[in-house]
Amino acid sequence: MASVSVQNISKNFGITVALDRVSYEFENGKFFALLGPSGSGKTTLLRMIAGFESPDRGSIQIDGKVVDHIPVEKRDIGMVFQNYALFPNMDVQANVGFGLRVRGISTSETRLLVGEALELVRLSGFDNRRPDQLSGGQRQRVALARAIVTKPRVLLLDEPLSALDRNLRLEMEIELKRIQRDVRITTIFVTHDQEEALTMSDQIGILNEGQLVQHGSPVDIYENPQSVFVARFLGEANLLKGQADGSRVNLNVGGTVQTRSKPASPQVICSIRPEKISIHKEQDIPPSSSNHIAGQVNEHIFNGTSLNYLVQCGDQVLRVFVQNLSGELISPNTQVHLSFRPEDTLVFPDA
Amino acid sequence: MNQRAAVLSLISPAYLWLTLTILLPLSAMLYYSFLSDVPIGSREVSWTLENYGTFFEKAFYSELMLRSFKLGAEVTTFCLLLGFPCALALAKSIGGRTKEALFLLIILPFWSNALVRIFSWTMVLRGNGILEYYINWLLPGTGPLGLMFTYPAILLGLVHSYLPYMILTCYISIDAIDNQLLEAARSLGAGKLTIFFRLIVPLALPGIVAGSVLIFIPVIGSFMEPRLLGGRNGTFIGTIIEDQFTAVFNWPLGAALSFIMMGLVLLVLLGFSPLVRRFK
Numbered sequence: 001m002a003s004v005s006v007q008n009i010s011k012n013f014g015i016t017v018a019l020d021r022v023s024y025e026f027e028n029g030k031f032f033a034l035l036g037p038s039g040s041g042k043t044t045l046l047r048m049i050a051g052f053e054s055p056d057r058g059s060i061q062i063d064g065k066v067v068d069h070i071p072v073e074k075r076d077i078g079m080v081f082q083n084y085a086l087f088p089n090m091d092v093q094a095n096v097g098f099g100l101r102v103r104g105i106s107t108s109e110t111r112l113l114v115g116e117a118l119e120l121v122r123l124s125g126f127d128n129r130r131p132d133q134l135s136g137g138q139r140q141r142v143a144l145a146r147a148i149v150t151k152p153r154v155l156l157l158d159e160p161l162s163a164l165d166r167n168l169r170l171e172m173e174i175e176l177k178r179i180q181r182d183v184r185i186t187t188i189f190v191t192h193d194q195e196e197a198l199t200m201s202d203q204i205g206i207l208n209e210g211q212l213v214q215h216g217s218p219v220d221i222y223e224n225p226q227s228v229f230v231a232r233f234l235g236e237a238n239l240l241k242g243q244a245d246g247s248r249v250n251l252n253v254g255g256t257v258q259t260r261s262k263p264a265s266p267q268v269i270c271s272i273r274p275e276k277i278s279i280h281k282e283q284d285i286p287p288s289s290s291n292h293i294a295g296q297v298n299e300h301i302f303n304g305t306s307l308n309y310l311v312q313c314g315d316q317v318l319r320v321f322v323q324n325l326s327g328e329l330i331s332p333n334t335q336v337h338l339s340f341r342p343e344d345t346l347v348f349p350d351a
Numbered sequence: 352m353n354q355r356a357a358v359l360s361l362i363s364p365a366y367l368w369l370t371l372t373i374l375l376p377l378s379a380m381l382y383y384s385f386l387s388d389v390p391i392g393s394r395e396v397s398w399t400l401e402n403y404g405t406f407f408e409k410a411f412y413s414e415l416m417l418r419s420f421k422l423g424a425e426v427t428t429f430c431l432l433l434g435f436p437c438a439l440a441l442a443k444s445i446g447g448r449t450k451e452a453l454f455l456l457i458i459l460p461f462w463s464n465a466l467v468r469i470f471s472w473t474m475v476l477r478g479n480g481i482l483e484y485y486i487n488w489l490l491p492g493t494g495p496l497g498l499m500f501t502y503p504a505i506l507l508g509l510v511h512s513y514l515p516y517m518i519l520t521c522y523i524s525i526d527a528i529d530n531q532l533l534e535a536a537r538s539l540g541a542g543k544l545t546i547f548f549r550l551i552v553p554l555a556l557p558g559i560v561a562g563s564v565l566i567f568i569p570v571i572g573s574f575m576e577p578r579l580l581g582g583r584n585g586t587f588i589g590t591i592i593e594d595q596f597t598a599v600f601n602w603p604l605g606a607a608l609s610f611i612m613m614g615l616v617l618l619v620l621l622g623f624s625p626l627v628r629r630f631k
Contacts, residue, residue, distance in 0.1 A: 050538060071537075085532050087535075089554055102542075
């Protein structure tokens with residue numbers, strides 16, 4: 001268990017910028033998600049912490065010690081790869097025990113530790129199976145057991161769930177979180193799946209085009225995105241352009257709204273999460289303290305627990321998620337009012 | 352049913368061809384190997400096991416057979432020692448145009464006639480030849496090397512001829528090893544040697560075996576390299592068999608020796624097969 005400190009790291013591959021002055025402190029024992037679209041540099045950052053890539057500039061420390069010149073095999077890390085990377089010429093026992101044998105640990109102790117690790121990932125009794133005799137989820141567990149059996153200082157996960165089908169992925173998310181809590185190992189998890197990042201991590205770092213654009217707890221980032229990119233990448237957001245008018249914004253789709261903060265530039269984009277909007281039929285009068293805009297229901301999607309509406313406002317279609325309280329659907333072509341609180345109306349400069 | 356017909360029509364031309372070109376001549380040879388003489392003109396021939404008996408009666412033949420197997424093993428070993436590192440570098444360290452160029456160099460010898468290649472070796476190896484000249488120029492007073500018509504000269508020629516097979520088969524199997532496996536091993540603390548012996552070699556074993564078989568079998572029966580580069584020292588079972596057909600005109604004995612050789616090669620391959628199966 002250890003803390004990892006990334007300081008002002010830059011990396012170019014030819015003319016493409018993989019990472020641009022990224023700094024971050026991964027605290028001891030926590031679960032971090034590095035989230036970003038493909039090509040954002042998240043995997044490069046993970047591979048640098050592992051030691052597979054070296055930064056052009058900047059430095060990485062593990063437990064306060066600079067590791068820039070320490071090769072992968074001496075860094076004492078555990079890593080789970082996207083395709084599991086189980087050794088096909090070895091059985092489960094040998095796969096999990098590999099790191100221990102390399103470290104010169106005796107056969108009897110290796111067997112004991114491997115047994116414990118397999119128990120932790122709930123694969124006891126699979127010792128003599130070969131990787132090709134295991135299902136995807138089981139391979140994933142073996143890969144995880146192999147990575148943690150050596151008690152590494154940091155556990156690095158490179159999109160480990162992306163190859164699993166949806167049900168298995170949800171199950172593994174819970175498992176991974178449980179195991180991480182059990183062994184309390186500093187874990188850095190790379191993913192492009194926002195749901196994974198939200199449900200699993202203590203802290204999320206969002207990368208875009210090589211830069212760490214925002215970091216914080218899942219709730220903090222979701223509720224307080226600091227850019228249109230973050231608002232759109234983590235969760236859904238309705239984005240409405242408009243002109244600043246003092247402390248208010250005149251939306252291009254019609255209507256004037258009060259925003260959480262004072263608009264900082266004349267051209268702005270307002271962002272409202274679909275679930276923060278309530279929908280009213282025209283005859284119902286929305287509360288006056290709220291922002292409201294008029295629209296017409298285009299389509300409704302019934303999900304059981306929730307109702308999703310696509311509402312035409314001016315030339316834009318807004319998404320609205322409503323909890324299914326009444327069981328009543330507003331049918332298409334109905335004129336409606338959308339209302340949302342000023343504190344849920346975020347405003348960003350329009351670049 | 353339709354699919355079976357399709358499969359049949361796909362494989363039957365090749366198998367018909369193989370049947371005609373391999374099975375027919377081979378069965379003719381098998382037939383000859385049991386005859387007392389070549390059935391040409393008015394010669395009296397009869398069925399006999401004498402040709403096979405000759406091999407077991409005269410120690411000379413089994414000694415030569417052993418010598419050929421030793422040659423096969425040595426050539427294969429040298430090809431492996433030279434070819435495997437080369438294949439590893441080509442598969443895992445070199446990319447792009449450089450790799451293409453290096454592959455071309457490996458395949459280039461195939462473009463020239465085998466006989467020409469071996470004859471050119473005699474230019475290099477013979478007394479006062481190219482090699483001797485340059486070594487004496489670099490290190491004056493080395494004197495004659497005496498390489499021509501020796502066992503090492505045969506080894507040299509054969510390794511030269513068969514090395515590309517080992518490089519290519521090993522390359523294919525090393526190239527198929529997922530780089531993530533090697534990275535995973537490093538992340539678990541494994542050094543280069545451990546990765547080489549615990550992962551790369553076992554995973555490349557199919558290529559090593561394929562290359563070894565492709566080299567071992569023809570080398571045992573080879574006669575051109577031993578004859579041209581070995582001279583008086585170039586007597587192997589392959590040259591003896593060739594003699595029976597071209598010089599002595601004893602086809603039955605040549606055929607019988609060929610079948611004994613084939614049988615022994617099969618035995619050797621059978622002996623190695625559990626090793627291959629274990630790593631599958």
